[in-house]
Amino acid sequence: QQQVKQSPQSLIVQKGGISIINCAYENTAFDYFPWYQQFPGKGPALLIAIRPDVSEKKEGRFTISFNKSAKQFSLHIMDSQPGDSATYFCAASKDNQGGKLIFGQGTELSVKP
Amino acid sequence: ETGVTQSPTHLIKTRGQQVTLRCSSQSGHNTVSWYQQALGQGPQFIFQYYREEENGRGNFPPRFSGLQFPNYSSELNVNALELDDSALYLCASSPYTDTQYFGPGTRLTVL
Numbered sequence: 001q002q003q004v005k006q007s008p009q010s011l012i013v014q015k016g017g018i019s020i021i022n023c024a025y026e027n028t029a030f031d032y033f034p035w036y037q038q039f040p041g042k043g044p045a046l047l048i049a050i051r052p053d054v055s056e057k058k059e060g061r062f063t064i065s066f067n068k069s070a071k072q073f074s075l076h077i078m079d080s081q082p083g084d085s086a087t088y089f090c091a092a093s094k095d096n097q098g099g100k101l102i103f104g105q106g107t108e109l110s111v112k113p
Numbered sequence: 114e115t116g117v118t119q120s121p122t123h124l125i126k127t128r129g130q131q132v133t134l135r136c137s138s139q140s141g142h143n144t145v146s147w148y149q150q151a152l153g154q155g156p157q158f159i160f161q162y163y164r165e166e167e168n169g170r171g172n173f174p175p176r177f178s179g180l181q182f183p184n185y186s187s188e189l190n191v192n193a194l195e196l197d198d199s200a201l202y203l204c205a206s207s208p209y210t211d212t213q214y215f216g217p218g219t220r221l222t223v224l
Binding site for chain 1: 117146148153154155156157158161169171203205212213214215216217218
């Protein structure tokens with residue numbers, strides 16, 4: 001059962017533009033929602049994470065927006081740069097499971113110069 | 114860099130063989146999780162070890178097994194390899210919180 005659905009599968013953005021990736025989850029027990037960035041040949045690296053007690057979290061050019069009632073959350077990358085070209089994964093977990101992450105299927109982002 | 118290391122980097126095996134993958138956790142982390150990432154897919158949770166005990170398992174058959182050692186390093190063992198086991202195997206360590214730090218992975222190819 002797919003518990004975290006991610007879209008789009010791929011995204012092309014011009015340098016300086018805004019990249020938006022969306023995720024939807026089914027299990028209302030999830031209470032931790034991280035985003036990971038993965039470059040080819042590397043493991044996923046934690047980018048930013050949010051808990052459902054806030055609706056938005058911003059770190060530099062990266063912002064998570066969270067809609068608890070819709071069971072959706074999204075990643076916004078402002079002023080996208082070619083170096084941001086990577087695959088992005090959303091994930092979710094339940095706090096009492098100490099970190100069993102359920103991942104989305106990934107979004108391949110390409111930022112054109 | 115996360116401080117999580119994995120070995121080997123790449124591995125080629127034939128169907129039916131057994132394989133052992135190794136992970137060295139980040140200093141101070143007592144929890145290690147293993148994930149399987151097929152090409153073009155998100156990582157899938159295999160199992161987690163906390164203080165040398167299995168602490169949760171995903172939808173993987175018993176031929177996937179693991180160990181965690183007193184120094185919190187870990188092994189993933191896969192018996193009777195199948196073609197579908199070809200994937201990137203990721204190890205993630207954490208101090209028993211949600212924040213997990215991934216290693217670079219081991220690319221396993223089963224022929």
